Amino acid sequence: MTPGLSAGAMNVLTEFGTEEMKKTYLPKMITGEWSGTMCLTEPNVGTFLGDLRTTAKKQDDGSYLITGTKMFITSGDHDLTKNIIHMVLARAEGSPKDIKGLSLFLVPKFRVNPDGSLGEPNDVVCSKIEEKMGIHASATCMLNYGDKGQCKGWILGNEGDGISLMFHMMNEARIGVGMQGVALGGVAYQLAKQYAKERIKACTCCR
Numbered sequence: 001m002t003p004g005l006s007a008g009a010m011n012v013l014t015e016f017g018t019e020e021m022k023k024t025y026l027p028k029m030i031t032g033e034w035s036g037t038m039c040l041t042e043p044n045v046g047t048f049l050g051d052l053r054t055t056a057k058k059q060d061d062g063s064y065l066i067t068g069t070k071m072f073i074t075s076g077d078h079d080l081t082k083n084i085i086h087m088v089l090a091r092a093e094g095s096p097k098d099i100k101g102l103s104l105f106l107v108p109k110f111r112v113n114p115d116g117s118l119g120e121p122n123d124v125v126c127s128k129i130e131e132k133m134g135i136h137a138s139a140t141c142m143l144n145y146g147d148k149g150q151c152k153g154w155i156l157g158n159e160g161d162g163i164s165l166m167f168h169m170m171n172e173a174r175i176g177v178g179m180q181g182v183a184l185g186g187v188a189y190q191l192a193k194q195y196a197k198e199r200i201k202a203c204t205c206c207r
């Protein structure tokens with residue numbers, strides 16, 4: 001799950017990030033030193049993302065202050081990698097209160113210094129460890145952004161592009177999950193077929 005989502009985040013960054021963003025984040029994501037996530041779901045919002053409550057307030061330096069809570073975030077927090085680059089859907093101040101008002105932000109767990117080294121924590125906190133049925137080993141959690149008003153994010157594309165950019169990641173994740181489903185179904189069929197053949201041999205009344 002972790003490398004899969006990281007690949008999705010890298011693809012969005014490659015296609016829609018600024019040159020500075022790409023230079024800062026991509027090399028370490030490609031080597032696997034840093035991983036990525038996609039953050040859509042909130043305690044109040046699943047399928048119907050238009051109701052999303054996470055907000056983004058533009059700052060003078062072009063960054064945004066992010067505030068909100070996301071849940072069910074796959075690989076949301078862990079120590080497998082030194083930094084985690086979250087791709088977060090949020091509503092920029094003044095944007096429409098529907099799905100067209102969403103934007104996509106790059107929000108690192110740790111800020112990155114100009115020389116590429118890790119800086120201070122970016123006010124992204126794991127507030128609850130969660131479990132997803134069927135994938136118990138997946139590091140899944142609830143994340144609070146900006147409890148202290150210090151969570152910085154950088155926009156990908158323009159304000160209002162959020163859903164179309166997020167679908168670049170989601171489509172890839174869907175294809176990955178679909179492949180896993182087909183693979184599991186295939187293995188289940190092979191095991192069932194083998195078992196059915198052996199069972200006939202073992203059953204005295206069918207001989």
Ligand SMILES: Cc1cc2nc3c(=O)[nH]c(=O)nc-3n(C[C@H](O)[C@H](O)[C@H](O)COP(=O)(O)OP(=O)(O)OC[C@H]3O[C@@H](n4cnc5c(N)ncnc54)[C@H](O)[C@@H]3O)c2cc1C
Nearest residue numbers: 037038039040041045046047048071072073074075132135
């Ligand atoms: C394995 C797994 C990994 C996940 N990883 C992530 C992740 O990394 N990041 C992330 O942000 N989220 C993640 N999620 C959460 C996922 O995005 C949500 O579960 C999904 O968006 C559905 O939301 P929900 O669970 O709240 O269901 P709901 O939105 O409550 O939907 C429940 C049911 O109601 C139906 N429904 C909902 N609204 C309507 C409507 N208006 N009309 C008709 N039917 C409707 C749905 O089709 C569904 O059948 C993950 C979920 C799973 C299972």
